[in-house]
Amino acid sequence: MGALDEGHYHAEIDNEVSFELGFETQPETLVIQDAVRVLLQGLGEDINREGIKKTPFRVAKALRQGTRGYKQKVNDIVHGALFPEAGLEGGSGQAGGVGGLVIVRDLDLFSYCESCLLPFQVKCHVGYVPSGKRVVGLSKLSRVADIFAKRLQSPQRLADEVCTALQHGIKPTGVAVVLQCMHIHFPNFESAFLDSTSQGWVKITATSGSGVFEDGNADVWTDFWSLLKFRGISIDNAHRRSSGQSWCPSQSCGMPGQANSAMTNAVNSILKSLGEDPLREELVETPSRFVKWFMNFRNSNLEMKLNGFVRSRIDTRSPQGGNFNDGICSELNLSFWSQCEHHLLPFQGVVHIGYHSSDGVNPVGRPLVQSVVHFYGFKLQVQERVTRQIAETVSSFLGEDIIVVVEANHTCMISRGIEKFGSNTATFAVLGRFSTDPVARAKFLQSLPDSGSAGR
Amino acid sequence: MGALDEGHYHAEIDNEVSFELGFETQPETLVIQDAVRVLLQGLGEDINREGIKKTPFRVAKALRQGTRGYKQKVNDIVHGALFPEAGLEGGSGQAGGVGGLVIVRDLDLFSYCESCLLPFQVKCHVGYVPSGKRVVGLSKLSRVADIFAKRLQSPQRLADEVCTALQHGIKPTGVAVVLQCMHIHFPNFESAFLDSTSQGWVKITATSGSGVFEDGNADVWTDFWSLLKFRGISIDNAHRRSSGQSWCPSQSCGMPGQANSAMTNAVNSILKSLGEDPLREELVETPSRFVKWFMNFRNSNLEMKLNGFVRSRIDTRSPQGGNFNDGICSELNLSFWSQCEHHLLPFQGVVHIGYHSSDGVNPVGRPLVQSVVHFYGFKLQVQERVTRQIAETVSSFLGEDIIVVVEANHTCMISRGIEKFGSNTATFAVLGRFSTDPVARAKFLQSLPDSGSAGR
Structure with missing residues (x-):
């Protein structure tokens, strides 16, 4: 030997x-x-x-x-x-x-x-x-x-x-x-x-x-x-x-x-x-x-033009009467790709959006919401920013009460020195009633799908 | 900033x-x-x-x-x-x-x-x-x-x-x-x-x-x-x-x-x-x-004394007639602890043993087989050696046709620079008919329990 x-x-x-x-x-x-x-x-x-x-x-x-x-x-x-x-x-x-x-x-x-x-x-x-x-x-x-x-x-x-x-x-x-x-x-x-x-x-x-x-x-x-x-x-x-x-x-x-x-x-x-x-x-x-x-992921200074897509402008004020929580609606598992601006590596996952609608109807339809997600995803980003941007934009047509959860796998967390293979990042944005009412948040969060397999 | x-x-x-x-x-x-x-x-x-x-x-x-x-x-x-x-x-x-x-x-x-x-x-x-x-x-x-x-x-x-x-x-x-x-x-x-x-x-x-x-x-x-x-x-x-x-x-x-x-x-x-x-x-x-x-894990030069435990010495020759594979028996999921002699860190898991018995009966009982596993486990070891030692010893009372599979999680693979958290090591020993007959091995291996959750 x-x-x-x-x-x-x-x-x-x-x-x-x-x-x-x-x-x-x-x-x-x-x-x-x-x-x-x-x-x-x-x-x-x-x-x-x-x-x-x-x-x-x-x-x-x-x-x-x-x-x-x-x-x-x-x-x-x-x-x-x-x-x-x-x-x-x-x-x-x-x-x-x-x-x-x-x-x-x-x-x-x-x-x-x-x-x-x-x-x-x-x-x-x-x-x-x-x-x-x-x-x-x-x-x-x-x-x-x-x-x-x-x-x-x-x-x-x-x-x-x-x-x-x-x-x-x-x-x-x-x-x-x-x-x-x-x-x-x-x-x-x-x-x-x-x-x-x-x-x-x-x-x-x-x-x-x-x-x-x-x-x-x-x-x-x-x-x-x-x-x-x-x-x-x-x-x-x-x-x-x-x-x-x-x-x-x-x-x-x-x-x-x-x-x-x-x-x-x-x-x-x-x-x-x-x-x-x-x-x-x-x-x-x-x-x-x-x-x-x-x-x-090229930089674009274009503002997203939405008005043409919105079928009917909804009343974005919170309901004064009735039970807010009965009107919580959601669009779940919107697919999502982006590029981490710190490492130029992709991050990818799903976006869940909650909003309030007294008639239970999404006034603009899921495809437009999905388009908003892609619009902000295809840029150099950080997850916190894209979460905020999605929340701000959808609030213009889904109302002032908005909750957005982004769940993503970051390639920069599996490669490089860090090598955390199973890790997954969740970010939150809460607007209007969702920022002050924990019961409303909880009701939305309970509707989220099992994230253990999301994006895997 | x-x-x-x-x-x-x-x-x-x-x-x-x-x-x-x-x-x-x-x-x-x-x-x-x-x-x-x-x-x-x-x-x-x-x-x-x-x-x-x-x-x-x-x-x-x-x-x-x-x-x-x-x-x-x-x-x-x-x-x-x-x-x-x-x-x-x-x-x-x-x-x-x-x-x-x-x-x-x-x-x-x-x-x-x-x-x-x-x-x-x-x-x-x-x-x-x-x-x-x-x-x-x-x-x-x-x-x-x-x-x-x-x-x-x-x-x-x-x-x-x-x-x-x-x-x-x-x-x-x-x-x-x-x-x-x-x-x-x-x-x-x-x-x-x-x-x-x-x-x-x-x-x-x-x-x-x-x-x-x-x-x-x-x-x-x-x-x-x-x-x-x-x-x-x-x-x-x-x-x-x-x-x-x-x-x-x-x-x-x-x-x-x-x-x-x-x-x-x-x-x-x-x-x-x-x-x-x-x-x-x-x-x-x-x-x-x-x-x-x-x-x-102290070193012991004692030979394991088995004869007193063996209730009836079985015929250890391979059967000359009949179908060998019909007589394949097993003791699965015997628990197992040991200490890696390279890093002085534990490794731990399960042992599966296959043998031949024409009447389908374990002649010495599971507790004695489990004792053999512990006897060789509680030492400074490497997994390849303990697998061989278990096979050699059980062949003295379970017959000359033996297959041993050890599945273990090694602490030295999760700590140190290596940090492979989900990794698991399997080792094989095959004696007699199991070393020459792939069909006999396959029959035994099919009986193994799901190892994805073994030892976790």
């Missing part, structure tokens, strides 16, 4: 220190910041505006941290953590350090889509069959997977790279990798208005095997799937190697149109700064796809 | 770099390593044995990383991330940067129990009501909570410290913190044999509020709970400040007995090295509690 020498202590620590000191003055960081300024200006933003003036730095930090895998080495991680472990003493069979499948299930990771540069979530299941009377520390399976996740990836490439690296690093009888990947489904500004149902995530399962797992029909795969099946994974929905189609929603929109060349050049310089080759086949169209998507 | 100056860039980065370079030669690290050697020797271990010879270093690294919060400052995190944000323009109500509740839900954290030094898991929900036309970056709520989680804590102290720090750091109208905490339920060696049902976790909910949340009956708490209720939290099971009782299972075992003083002194020196005061009231008994628990 020559690999267990002291020198590996340092390597292991270096792999954990995800961030170099002095990072903020490194050329790569400065190049990314400049590129982000070009992108912000392309959206029509004032790059000195409070709220986004530090965005170039934040984006550079997030991107470099999120792609640190380019600088990490598998051997540094694995070699310090191979432990001698006996196999069976006599008898026929496999266990311990010789044979005997080992699986670590449900490792949460995130990666960056090489097709559109957005982060995607990964539920990773990885296993191997030990040989040579040695086993690897369980956490190393996670750390090795993370090295390759922290690069620009597709699910199949990621599965293959993790598998190959573990096979070379541990030299076991075989390695199996199953990845359940979730990519945000991001409609563009126009399609969101046309199809509000396309909410949520694009999901795909990618698998890779080496050694005894090389044959996808091998019996050992049957054992592996058996131990995964109670965690919601079955072989039926596994993505097969042969399907060459990209899963990224950006590719199903057809070829990107003519994009602003200053902006695509800026994205190209970001790719180079991360250590990628912008001429790699899968990356050639990435800058234009990214810019096309990013332009959905 | 003077707080938005460039100087805060550095502070923010320093807070993310969780690990100092040169850490391995610092006096605190060396003191912890020496203390861990004393603890290992107290268990009767050979500290030069492959597998544990680097354990003192790993434990020092994990402990110092897991308690790095003692060195982090809230203001460094918060002040760089306060953003100007308008409130409502005219009209009555609250939204945006003035009023309008903001909640981040389901943040996964871990902390260390001040009573027994084991890590515990936290599902953190934190919110505030903005004031002064400014909001804080959402991720900072998580980062501030993490500063206090990365210390020795009790749930209530943790909730109070996070709440107070955010109130001082953001100066909002109010802050609310709700923590759902899960502590491993760790029976000692003797009680595990007596009561195999006490599996799983001790759960508690702690809350803390400041400003408008100071009164636990305030209406704004009702709003807060409404937005949590679909995530499995209700006010009914909330832990109230008044209940002074400790939740830690180590405290319900009564006062610790006479512990090895070299070992308790070693734990005292660890507490000091982490930056704690061992004379703090809550910590005074911690070293003896830790040592008492730790001694459950």
Whole structure:
């Protein structure tokens, strides 16, 4: 076990220190910041505006941290953590350090889509069959997977790279990798208005095997799937190697149109700064796809014109008589996409709006309310602001008593150093009676759908 | 917004770099390593044995990383991330940067129990009501909570410290913190044999509020709970400040007995090295509690004596005629606790054992099989080894055809740098016919219970 020498202590620590000191003055960081300024200006933003003036730095930090895998080495991680472990003493069979499948299930990771540069979530299941009377520390399976996740990836490439690296690093009888990947489904500004149902995530399962797992029909795969099946994974929905189609929603929109060349050049310089080759086949169209998507959030000074849509102006005063709470109406689960102005990463979820109507009728109809949500969503935003803007605008046609709840998953909370995969943010705006009457709020809040599955 | 100056860039980065370079030669690290050697020797271990010879270093690294919060400052995190944000323009109500509740839900954290030094898991929900036309970056709520989680804590102290720090750091109208905490339920060696049902976790909910949340009956708490209720939290099971009782299972075992003083002194020196005061009231008994628990895993060279328990020796040869698969029997969900020898942290879960019996009868009864599991669990272990040892031992009385599946949650995968909260490890041992017959394995694996909830 020559690999267990002291020198590996340092390597292991270096792999954990995800961030170099002095990072903020490194050329790569400065190049990314400049590129982000070009992108912000392309959206029509004032790059000195409070709220986004530090965005170039934040984006550079997030991107470099999120792609640190380019600088990490598998051997540094694995070699310090191979432990001698006996196999069976006599008898026929496999266990311990010789044979005997080992699986670590449900490792949460995130990666960056090489097709559109957005982060995607990964539920990773990885296993191997030990040989040579040695086993690897369980956490190393996670750390090795993370090295390759922290690069620009597709699910199949990621599965293959993790598998190959573990096979070379541990030299076991075989390695199996199953990845359940979730990519945000991001409609563009126009399609969101046309199809509000396309909410949520694009999901795909990618698998890779080496050694005894090389044959996808091998019996050992049957054992592996058996131990995964109670965690919601079955072989039926596994993505097969042969399907060459990209899963990224950006590719199903057809070829990107003519994009602003200053902006695509800026994205190209970001790719180079991360250590990628912008001429790699899968990356050639990435800058234009990214810019096309990013332009959905261009700044607009247009006021939303609503009067033409309002069928009949309702009396926006609170009712003087009768029971206010009997007239509480709601529009729930309005779909919602936006872009975090601090990190230039999407946040997405649902909006619930409560209002008062003595006849129980929405005077303008749900589609107009949904349009208001999209109008304020498709900008560089913070969730608190979009909540307020929606409340202010709908109060002009749904009355002065308004409650708005926005529930969103923030990509910036799953990627970057924070990595809080299951987190979800709720914001509140209350106008008129809803701001003073807790009973009215409670009545509306009780009508909210289960948010545990919202947007997942 | 003077707080938005460039100087805060550095502070923010320093807070993310969780690990100092040169850490391995610092006096605190060396003191912890020496203390861990004393603890290992107290268990009767050979500290030069492959597998544990680097354990003192790993434990020092994990402990110092897991308690790095003692060195982090809230203001460094918060002040760089306060953003100007308008409130409502005219009209009555609250939204945006003035009023309008903001909640981040389901943040996964871990902390260390001040009573027994084991890590515990936290599902953190934190919110505030903005004031002064400014909001804080959402991720900072998580980062501030993490500063206090990365210390020795009790749930209530943790909730109070996070709440107070955010109130001082953001100066909002109010802050609310709700923590759902899960502590491993760790029976000692003797009680595990007596009561195999006490599996799983001790759960508690702690809350803390400041400003408008100071009164636990305030209406704004009702709003807060409404937005949590679909995530499995209700006010009914909330832990109230008044209940002074400790939740830690180590405290319900009564006062610790006479512990090895070299070992308790070693734990005292660890507490000091982490930056704690061992004379703090809550910590005074911690070293003896830790040592008492730790001694459950003392090395024993005793062979397990089984013959006296075996009611009738069965024929251990595989059946020559008939259908082997018709005789597959199983003992499922045998409870299981052990201690990871790499990190001195518990891992815990269930063991499933399959065997062949032509008459469908377990010749020795479930209690003896459960005893074998405990016998091998209560040692310093790795999961691959304990799986093999259980298989080898049960084959002496359940026959030569054996399959063992161990499913476990490893505390070392949720604490330390790895923080994979939902991960779960499965290991396999197959003897005799089960090693060669995939149909027999499949038949047994199909009988396994849903592992998604095992041990949770």
